[in-house]
Each structure stands twice: as structure tokens, then as C-alpha cells.
Ligand SMILES: Nc1ncnc2c1ncn2[C@@H]1O[C@H](COP(=O)(O)OP(=O)(O)OP(=O)(O)O)[C@@H](O)[C@H]1O
């Protein structure tokens with residue numbers, strides 16, 4: 045009898061740990077939200093929610109692509125530079141109208157992704173090295189195309205950046221739609237299944253006859269396209285193209301959102317819901333500290349704490 | 365007490381587990397298991413796939429902490445925090461999945477954690493290489509000890525693990541399926557080592573699905589079924605049939621027909637080969653190997669470890685790119701060196717090294733089975749869940765894959781069940797040619813018969829099968845024809861009535877002398 049209950053307790057404990065690992069990030073978001081409701085004046089207001097949503101959208105979109113790269117046992121450090129490249133292209137091609145400009149910007153991001161993916165899949169360069177090279181080259185190219193900050197005066201772009209439907213900003217709607225689309229790709233398509241298999245065990249995937257190169261390239265092209273889109277949205281929000289500073293350190297924020305969301309860096313698993321929650325968590329954390337007038341260094345320390353906690357939880361999962 | 369067949373005798377026991385329980389989410393792997401390893405005794409631990417053997421070993425050696433129950437070592441209660449603690453205490457273990465470091469050299473692996481040092485405190489590589497070479501030579505293995513371990517076949521890796529286990533001064537040596545990839549010759553070497561350990565008064569625990577082997581070296585046996593001890597005692601007086609019935613929990617009559625090799629070995633092959641591999645050459649490993657397989661035929665590849673059997677299979681399946689040679693499937697040439705091309709042509713390879721090249725451990729049983737067949741199981745790039753469920757369901761039942769659900773991660777399954785998942789992946793492809801490299805490695809007797817029956821059935825349906833097995837009996841019974849390899853070249857072919865174990869051994873030995 046005692047033995048049975050003891051065994052039950054053990055099982056409960058493992059289950060608790062698992063639940064915490066799987067849903068901890070959501071719990072974190074809820075807790076932080078509730079804390080803010082109590083301690084932050086004017087937190088519960090439509091205006092504040094809109095601001096938060098608009099601010100998180102670009103990071104979130106970049107993080108979706110990053111999650112794919114990380115799921116393939118890689119990483120994409122070039123995302124920030126792709127955003128810069130995208131903003132340069134927008135400003136260069138805006139003369140042809142916003143749609144053409146956006147299309148060119150996204151194509152530019154996809155090209156960077158193609159270069160990343162080819163270096164990784166065909167040449168066999170480590171993802172961190174390949175995307176580092178494109179990170180440097182991408183921002184360089186962005187600055188060559190547009191050497192300094194330039195205002196964007198286009199009603200279409202301005203509407204995209206600050207408009208919305210039923211009070212919900214376009215930026216938030218687009219980010220949400222993309223999150224749903226990427227989740228669908230990961231869960232329901234052969235591409236998604238193969239990506240996870242390759243990320244988990246590349247030799248096994250190769251021997252199982254999967255088109256490893258094509259899938260890897262696809263992942264980085266998607267990541268490039270998403271980063272470019274994030275660049276478009278950020279440009280629209282700022283109504284200016286600033287290739288010097290747009291997207292700097294974006295790769296770190298995106299990796300943080302992905303890791304905090306429970307996607308392991310070792311590949312083979314992608315959690316889109318977690319990634320969204322991770323991005324929101326970091327955003328809330330930053331906003332909270334700023335609202336209470338704490339210096340920016342505090343924000344960084346808080347981010348670091350969250351990352352360490354997430355990595356610790358992942359370690360526990362590995363050990364079981 | 366004396367009539368209790370599930371309580372171990374404690375006299376002379378070195379390592380004792382008392383009422384040990386270990387649960388995983390969805391599986392009670394050990395349920396109040398008691399076990400005693402005695403000095404100078406070789407203790408066999410047997411049971412079906414997923415019975416809990418490896419889990420018991422991991423609890424004994426500090427990989428897992430038991431949920432309940434106690435361990436006693438040398439008369440004192442112990443609790444090993446890590447496998448290293450157990451190792452320092454004198455328990456030396458060869459785990460089921462060879463757990464050495466693939467990228468380090470053979471010598472580094474042998475001395476991992478106890479490297480000899482020079483006076484400057486640096487690793488003494490010369491001494492390490494010399495001693496490794498000597499230790500392996502003693503076991504009849506000759507390899508370049510500076511090569512990375514991963515460049516060795518699984519069998520040779522098992523021998524390195526064995527050398528490592530006996531090199532340290534141990535009181536208990538535990539071996540989880542050490543023979544699953546070994547040739548008869550290596551198995552004999554291993555048994556020599558085990559007897560030597562026994563004479564030195566060391567307690568040996570030995571896990572194997574090859575029941576016939578047990579009688580050669582084991583003194584005692586413990587049978588596990590679904591995480592419980594169903595029998596423990598001396599091995600003498602228990603025949604093979606009784607062991608099987610204890611393992612499966614069925615009575616002897618039912619079991620009688622099972623357990624023995626199930627291959628019929630009689631097929632009625634067509635005339636045109638479905639697979640012909642011509643003059644395959646690969647630097648240092650293959651020298652013009654040609655093999656033909658007709659539809660409905662099972663062709664065995666015989667030979668010793670390192671004779672080029674796995675390489676032949678891999679070259680045919682596109683996993684290795686041969687320097688020269690051709691592969692033709694059903695009359696159509698196949699581009700060599702490309703796995704996708706080979707698979708599209710209808711070639712499936714079940715690889716030898718399931719841990720590194722086979723399973724995708726983080727994905728579920730379901731995803732693993734459907735992995736290779738995804739294009740057939742999806743429409744417009746979207747996965748067809750219902751069809752996957754149907755396929756998975758069939759194979760899980762047919763191969764008796766023991767998992768808590770199809771959504772369980774494959775990495776959590778027992779070794780034998782992982783092997784079954786891999787088999788299912790390739791059978792689900794409905795290939796024209798099936799290359800099986802050690803298909804029943806680590807699979808229990810019941811499932812082995814099932815696998816062999818399935819292969820037979822497929823052959824009858826016109827599938828061509830190339831079979832590699834270190835289990836002579838399986839090779840001889842299963843094959844219509846056996847092609848014997850030696851140093852990467854075909855040296856003999858046995859057909860018809862010549863396909864016997866004697867003839868095979870003779871062919872291998874004769875050519876061995878000729879070349880020596
Ligand atoms: N890490 C784990 N997580 C969840 N379940 C596990 C884990 N390891 C083992 N199990 C389960 O515990 C049971 C016993 O597994 P174990 O590996 O001990 O079997 P085994 O007797 O060694 O089998 P085999 O002959 O196939 O090697 C199985 O049902 C298995 O699925």
C-alpha cells in the first residue's frame with residue numbers, strides 16, 4: 045500500500061517536471077502579465093496592448109524562421125542583417141510602389157537564405173560560420189545600397205505600420221498569421237517532418253533517403269524570407285530606412301525567444317507556440333522594467349536570467 | 365524459501381538488488397525485482413524485448429536511481445550517483461548501445477578516463493597505443509588503434525568495449541548483449557574471456573537473446589517478464605524450450621514450434637535478377653564484388669567481420685559511393701552513391717548501426733516508421749495522418765512493437781523494439797530489393813521468428829532479399845544461396861544443398877588460410 049502510493053508520488057513528480065518544462069514559458073507569460081496588472085499603472089489599456097503587440101511583431105517573425113534553422117540543428121545569425129538589407133531594398137524600390145518594393149525585399153532575404161543554405165548543405169560549412177559570413181556581408185551590402193538613414197514617405201507603408209482592423213494593428217495580425225502558417229508547415233507538411241528528422245539525426249535521415257540538402261536550403265530560405273518581412277514591417281512602423289541600426293542584435297533576441305520557448309538547440313524539435321510565448325515573455329519583461337524606470341542593463345540581466353532558466357529546464361529534460 | 369523460484373540465493377553475492385522498482389512515464393520497467401550477482405559465477409539475464417533487462421543493468425550501475433528498493437554491494441548498502449561511481453567501485457559495464465566516443469581513436473576510447481600520463485602530466489600516447497594494440501590482439505582483433513572508433517564496424521566496436529571492460533580491475537563485469545554483432549570466432553574469444561573472469565572470481569552478468577550461447581558459459585539464469593522476475597536459479601536442468609516458455613509466459617506446447625529459426629529457405633525465384641551489382645570497387649574495402657539477386661530469392665552474404673559485407677550493402681544502397689561498378693534494379697541502371705536514387709529504384713537498406721544511422725531518437729515511433737515512405741503517405745506535400753496511422757498500426761501489431769503509444773519517442777524504447785521500428789520503416793516502403801544488415805540483432809526469440817516469417821513472405825511475393833547475419837544458423841536457414849566474401853572480394857558461392865553451416869565455415873576458413 046505504502047509502496048504503491050510512493051510509486052504514485054514519484055510518477056507525479058516526473059509528470060510535474062515535464063509539465064513545467066512544456067508549459068513553463070506560458071506560465072511565465074501569465075504570471076508576468078498578472079504582476080503587471082497589479083503593479084504597473086495603465087497596463088490594462090487597449091493602447092498599451094497595441095504598443096506591446098507592435099513591438100513584439102518583428103522579433104516574433106524573425107524567431108519563427110530562427111526556430112526552423114535551430115530545429116535543423118543549425119542557427120541563422122544573418123537575420124538582423126537581412127532586416128537591414130530588406131529596409132535598404134524597400135527604400136530603393138519604393139518608387140515602383142510598395143508591393144513591388146516589398147516583393148524585392150523578400151526576394152533579397154530569400155537569396156541570402158539560399159546562400160546560407162547552399163554553404164551549409166553543399167559546401168558543408170558549419171551553420172554558425174556560414175550565417176556569420178552572411179551576417180557581415182548582408183549588412184555591408186545594405187549599407188552599400190543605402191549609405192544613410194532615409195525617410196519613407198509612402199501612404200501605403202505608413203498604413204501598414206500604424207493601421208489596423210478593429211483596433212488590432214496589422215503588424216500583430218501578420219505576425220499571428222505567420223505563426224499559424226509556420227506551425228502548420230512544421231506539423232503537417234512532409235517538409236516539416238523531414239526537417240525535424242534531419243535535425244535530430246542527420247546520418248539516419250540521409251540513409252532513410254531524405255532530400256537532406258533541399259530541406260536544409262528550404263529552412264534557411266524560409267528564415268531569410270521571414271527576416272526580410274520583419275524588416276519590411278519594422279521599416280513601415282518607423283517610417284524610415286536605417287540600415288545601420290535596424291536589426292542589430294536581432295539574432296540574439298530571436299534565439300532567446302526560441303530557446304526560452306522550449307526548442308532545444310540540439311535540433312529535432314520545434315515548438316512554435318513556445319516560440320511565440322518566448323517572444324512575448326521577453327517583450328513583457330523588457331516593457332515592465334522600462335515602465336518602472338530601471339536602467340537598460342537590468343533588462344539585459346533579466347534576459348540572461350530567463351535564458352539560463354530555460355537552458356536549465358532543457359538540461360533536466362535531457363537527463364530525465 | 366528453498367522452493368521460491370523468484371528469490372535469489374544470497375550466499376557469495378557481490379552485487380544485490382532488493383525489490384527494485386523503476387517506472388517510466390507509461391511503463392513500469394522494473395516491478396520489485398530482486399537479483400544477485402555472485403563471485404565466480406556467470407549469471408544470464410534474459411527476457412523478451414522490453415522486459416526490463418537493460419533497465420535493471422542501468423539501475424545496478426547508477427545510470428538510473430531506483431524509485432524504490434535497495435542495492436547492496438560487497439555487503440554494504442550503496443547508492444551510485446553516476447555510472448562513474450559504479451565504475452570506480454569496481455563494476456565494469458558494456459551497455460547495450462555501444463557507448464564509446466565515436467570520434468576519438470580506438471586507443472583513446474580504451475583508456476577513456478584513465479589515460480596513462482607522462483612525467484609532464486600529458487597523455488602518454490605511445491604507451492596507450494602500444495597497450496591498446498596488445499589488449500586487442502589478445503582478443504584477436506587487429507585494427508589501427510589510432511583510427512577513430514567510428515570507422516570500425518559495430519562488431520569490432522563491441523570488441524573494443526569488451527577490451528575496455530576487462531582492462532580495468534573489476535569485481536563485477538556486466539555485459540548487455542555483447543554478442544549481437546559478433547561472428548562465431550569473436551564469440552568464442554568472448555567466451556574465453558568470460559571463463560577467465562569467472563576463474564578470477566569475478567561476478568559476470570550476461571544478457572543475450574541467443575539462448576544457445578547461454579549453455580556454454582552461464583551458471584545461473586534470471587528470467588524477466590514485463591518488469592518482474594519470473595524465475596531465478598541454476599541454468600543446469602532448464603532446457604531451451606523451458607526458458608522460452610518462461611520468457612513468453614506461455615506453456616511449452618505452444619512454444620515448441622517457435623524459437624527455432626523460422627526461415628523456410630525454399631523459394632521459387634524468377635529467372636531475371638531483380639538486383640545485379642556488378643564489379644563494385646571501393647578503395648581499401650571492396651575489390652570487384654558482384655552479387656545478383658532474383659525476385660523471390662534470399663541471398664546471404666557470408667564472411668568475417670571486416671570482410672566487406674556491410675560495405676557491399678551500403679554501396680548498393682547508395683550510402684557509400686563506389687569508385688567503380690554498376691547497380692541495376694529490374695533492368696534499369698541506378699545512379700550509384702545516392703541514397704534517394706537507390707530508394708526511388710526500390711532498394712531499401714536496414715543499416716547495421718541502428719543507433720547512429722538508423723533511428724531518429726527524438727521522433728515518435730510513428731514518425732520513424734513513416735519517415736522513408738513519406739512521399740507515398742502524403743498528398744501535395746501535406747502529410748496524410750490517417751494513412752500513416754493505418755500503416756503504423758499494422759506494423760506495430762505485426763512486429764509486436766512494445767511502446768506505450770505510437771507517439772512515444774523511439775529513443776525511449778528498448779533496444780530490440782528500436783530494431784523492430786527500423787524494420788517497419790523499410791517494410792513500409794514496399795521495396796523491390798531489401799538489404800538486411802543484421803535484421804534480428806537484439807530481437808527476442810518470438811519476434812525473431814515473426815521477422816523471419818515476414819521476410820519469407822515478402823520473398824514469396826517476389827521481393828529480392830540480401831541478408832547479412834553474424835548468426836550462422838540464421839544465414840544458412842534463411843538463404844537460398846550464400847555468397848562468401850573475404851577481404852572485400854567474393855571467394856565462394858554456396859548453392860542448393862551446399863548451403864550448410866559446415867560448408868560456410870569451411871569456405872571462410874579455407875580462404876582464410878589461402879590468404880594468410
Ligand atoms: N528512457 C525511457 N523512457 C521511457 N520508457 C523507457 C525508457 N527506457 C526504457 N523504457 C521502457 O522500459 C521497458 C524496459 O526497457 P528495457 O530497455 O529495460 O528492455 P530490455 O529488456 O533491455 O529489452 P531489449 O531486449 O529490447 O533490449 C520498455 O517498455 C521500455 O519502453
Ligand SMILES: [Mg+2]
Pocket residue numbers: 417418419460540778779780
Ligand atoms: Mg536491452
